[in-house]
Amino acid sequence: MTEFVWRLPSRGDGRRADPGLRGRGGFGPSAPPRETTDVRPGRFGPFDDLAQIVDAAELNGFDGVLAPYDPLGEESWIVAAAALRATRYTRVTVEFQPAFGTPVYAAKISATLQRHSAGRLNWRLAVDTDDAEARTRGDRVTGDERYDRAAEFLTVARGVWNENEVGAAGFVGTGFDYAGRHYDVIDGGFRGILSGLAFPAVHLSGTSSAALALSAAHGDVHLFAEQPDGIAAVVTELGERAAAESRRVRVGLELPIIARETEAEAWARVHRQWDELDRPGTAADHALGDGRWAGFDAFGYDRRIGLVGSYEQVAQQLSAYQAAGVQTFVLSGHPTIEEIHRAGEHLLFLADPAGRTLTTAQELTA
Numbered sequence: 001m002t003e004f005v006w007r008l009p010s011r012g013d014g015r016r017a018d019p020g021l022r023g024r025g026g027f028g029p030s031a032p033p034r035e036t037t038d039v040r041p042g043r044f045g046p047f048d049d050l051a052q053i054v055d056a057a058e059l060n061g062f063d064g065v066l067a068p069y070d071p072l073g074e075e076s077w078i079v080a081a082a083a084l085r086a087t088r089y090t091r092v093t094v095e096f097q098p099a100f101g102t103p104v105y106a107a108k109i110s111a112t113l114q115r116h117s118a119g120r121l122n123w124r125l126a127v128d129t130d131d132a133e134a135r136t137r138g139d140r141v142t143g144d145e146r147y148d149r150a151a152e153f154l155t156v157a158r159g160v161w162n163e164n165e166v167g168a169a170g171f172v173g174t175g176f177d178y179a180g181r182h183y184d185v186i187d188g189g190f191r192g193i194l195s196g197l198a199f200p201a202v203h204l205s206g207t208s209s210a211a212l213a214l215s216a217a218h219g220d221v222h223l224f225a226e227q228p229d230g231i232a233a234v235v236t237e238l239g240e241r242a243a244a245e246s247r248r249v250r251v252g253l254e255l256p257i258i259a260r261e262t263e264a265e266a267w268a269r270v271h272r273q274w275d276e277l278d279r280p281g282t283a284a285d286h287a288l289g290d291g292r293w294a295g296f297d298a299f300g301y302d303r304r305i306g307l308v309g310s311y312e313q314v315a316q317q318l319s320a321y322q323a324a325g326v327q328t329f330v331l332s333g334h335p336t337i338e339e340i341h342r343a344g345e346h347l348l349f350l351a352d353p354a355g356r357t358l359t360t361a362q363e364l365t366a
Contacts, residue, residue: 001352001354001355002322002326002327002328002329002351002352002355003063003064003252003327003328003329004061004062004063004064004328004329004331004348004351004352005062005063005064005065005066005091005093005328005329005330005331006053006057006062006064006065006066006330006331006332006336006340006343007065007066007068007254007302007330007331007332008050008053008054008065008066008067008068008079008083008336009024009025009050009053009334009336010067010068010069010070010073010074010076010079011025011027011070011072011073011074012024012025012026012027012028013025013027013049013053013334013335013336013337014028014334014335015334015335016276017273017274017276017277017298017299018276018277018300019299019300022300022334022335024049024335025046025047025049025050025074026046027073047082049337050074050079050082050083051082051086052337053065053336053337053340054082054083054086054087054090055086055087056337056340056341056344057090057340057344058087058088058089058090059344060340060341060343060344060345060348061344061348061356062090062340062343062344062348063090063091064090064091064092064093064122065083065090065091065092065093066093066095066124066330067079067080067083067092067093067094067095068095068302069095069096069097069124069126069129071133071136071137076094076095076096077094077096077100077109079094080092080093080094080113080121081113084113084116084117084120084121085116085117087120089120090120091120091121091122092117092120092121092122093121093122093123093124093203094121094122094123094124095124095125095126095203096123096124096125096126097125097126097127097129097134097137097139098125098127098146098149098150098153099134099137099138099139099141099149102156102183103152103153103154103156103157103160103183104156104157104160104185104188106123106153106157107156107157107160107161107190108190108194110123110200111161111190111194111197112194114197114198114200115193115194115197119197119198121200122200122201122202122203122221123200123201123202123203124202124203124204124205124223125150125153125154125202125203125204127146127147127150127204127205127206127211127214128146128147128206128208128211129146141182144208144210147210147211147213147214148181148182149181149182150214150218151214151217151218152178152180152181152182152183153182153183154202154218155178155180155218156178156180156183156185156188157199158199159176159178159185159188159189160173160174160176160185160188160189160190161190161197161199162174162189162190162191162195162196163195163196163197163198163199164195164196165195165196166189166190166191166192166195166196167191167192168191168192168193169191172187172191173186173187173188173189173191174187174188174189174190174191175187175189176188176189201220201221202218202219202220202221203219203220203221203222203223203252204218204219204221204222204223205222205223205224205225205254207224207234212234212237212238212241213241215238215241215242215249216238216241216242216244216245216247216249217245217247219249220249220250221249221250221251221252221328222238222249222250222251222252223252223253223254223328223330224251224252224253224254225253225254225303225304225305226253226254226255226292226303226305226306227305228288228294228305231253232324235251235324235325238251250327250328251325251326251327251328252326252327252328252329252330253321253326253328253329253330254302254303254329254330254332255303255305255306255307255329255330255331255332256296256299256301256303256306256307256331256332256333257306257307257308257314257331257332257333257339257343257347258270258306258307258308258333259307259308259309259310259311259313259314259342259343259346259347260310260311260342261310261311261346262310263309263310263313265310266308266309266310267283267308267309270283270293270295270308271283273299274295274298277298277299279298283295288305290317290320291307291308291309291313291314291317292305292306292307292308292317293305293306293307293308299334300334301332301334302332303332306332311346311347311350312350314347314351315347315350315351318351319351322351322352331343
């Protein structure tokens with residue numbers, strides 16, 4: 001079954017094209033002062049908007065949500081924990097960079113989250129971060145060495161994790177030792193309530209040789225960003241590298257979307273947003289064909305290329321990606337809660353009819 005995940009906003013949300021003007025969630029410009037007859041403090045706080053988005057994703061049938069790493073936004077671990085607490089079925093992917101802490105500490109946090117969520121946590125490592133941003137965190141590791149550290153990070157995290165239950169024995173580990181360039185562990189290993197849990201599925205990304213090698217050896221899902229000439233070549237390379245490791249890695253694709261009842265309505269939305277930014281040229285200059293549009297980064301999206309069109313057209317393109325081997329989609333759109341409802345009600349069952357359309361027997365017993 002194809003997996004559909006929604007990317008949560010990390011730095012506010014709203015309808016405006018300029019991300020800096022999106023005021024939902026406590027970000028963006030301050031609200032203008034206004035007179036009110038009710039002077040009681042409001043009960044709707046900044047996190048309530050995110051909570052509604054998470055609820056909407058689960059109610060509309062999305063398989064998961066992604067809490068992205070954003071050095072200027074909400075802390076992804078906190079967002080992920082809250083999302084797990086607020087849902088029953090949705091898988092939650094927390095994105096973080098390996099310098100966040102030791103792999104043992106990250107594994108312990110995750111073990112607790114797995115216990116309290118019935119095993120619904122995924123990891124996504126943000127390995128190739130901006131050099132200047134890394135220095136603000138005190139991280140001096142650069143270049144491909146980041147991927148070497150990430151490999152050690154995942155090796156240690158898996159090493160101390162025990163998916164089979166191990167009885168508690170005070171501070172005694174389970175005999176895991178590791179001596180690497182970045183981490184050293186002596187007699188590591190979880191016992192008691194921290195054992196007997198499923199290790200989080202590991203999501204990775206990137207197209208460099210180092211990124212693909214890391215995913216082939218350690219990843220469960222590899223997420224690509226769409227490219228003007230497609231991703232077929234890098235998907236093939238990933239498959240070859242994974243086969244050499246006697247592994248298989250699920251292929252994912254990140255796509256912003258603007259889908260409406262008609263193609264004209266979808267493109268009208270794009271043009272309105274483009275005109276709001278007063279940018280040179282026209283939105284049409286960035287059309288790539290097949291409903292692909294390479295201007296989403298102008299609207300503050302993390303990815304440049306996404307899909308624009310009617311629900312049927314976007315679903316057809318998603319189906320074409322599925323036929324090419326994509327099994328996981330990470331979708332995004334602004335304003336988030338409205339776009340989740342649109343996608344859930346009008347798009348998902350068209351893109352994945354076998355997995356999301358009830359049979360007659362299922363309808364009779366629903």
